[in-house]
Amino acid sequence: MIPMLVAGSYSQVLTSRIARSTGSELASVEYAEFPDGEQLVRVPDIESTERAVIVASTPTDESYVELLQLVDACRDVSRVEVVLPYMGYSRQDKRFREGESVSARAVAQGLPPVDRVMTVNVHEPGVLDWFDAETIDLDASAELANGLESISNPLVVSPDNGAVDLAESLAGALGGEADYLEKTRLSGDEVEMKPKNLPVEDREVIVVDDMISTGGTMSEAIDILGAQGASTLTAACIHPVLARNAVLELYGAGVDNIVATDTLESVLSSVSVADLISRNL
């Protein structure tokens, strides 16, 4: 059954690309704001379909509330699926200190039951168990590799062991080698890294992480690898959150290029995950 695609505010380009590649209908979404600032969404034609696929990254609180409203607007549709190209709050996947909320669980359990939830390189796949839905996490490393093909025999480095799998699959797709740095997080925007003895000198190096948020992690890695003699330094990520001055931090650290996907739409989103999602609908 060809779905009707319903785009969240942060996924309009990606959803349009999925509609183009699948031949699906792209729903019109209308927005209104009440005098107190509350938002209202309306999907006027939603009752004409039996299968709705909502595509909505949730990098902000407002976008999460909007997602809840979109799901509610689709409540009379026989089959409802949610694609979260970027799932906000996914990093708080456990209680790090006593008394903290497990935010990933809170937002997953806050979503009403739907037929399926799809994510793309979600930070910790275990969070999918908290959705009341069938779930699938897609791996966009092959798509990211397509955007990095001009780099020959790269050394692909993850800034910590959390992104080693991503570095390995990217290195595999590009025909290079993978390794990682050891990172310790000191606070929300401060990290410390111990350089490893990597064969960096005169190598084209790609540093890859699932996301670049403040850029602190990636900048530190770029700085260290530049000091070790890398010939070129490319920062790659699936999710370009790019909070605050992340881009300036990266260029300040000496990055030559930044490549990211359109799970979040930014000027650096040169790689699309639209075909990957389309193939899995």
Ligand code: R5P
């Ligand atoms: C954390 O474990 C993630 O994989 C990223 O390394 C992190 O979220 C990047 O954040 P930032 O850009 O703020 O250092």
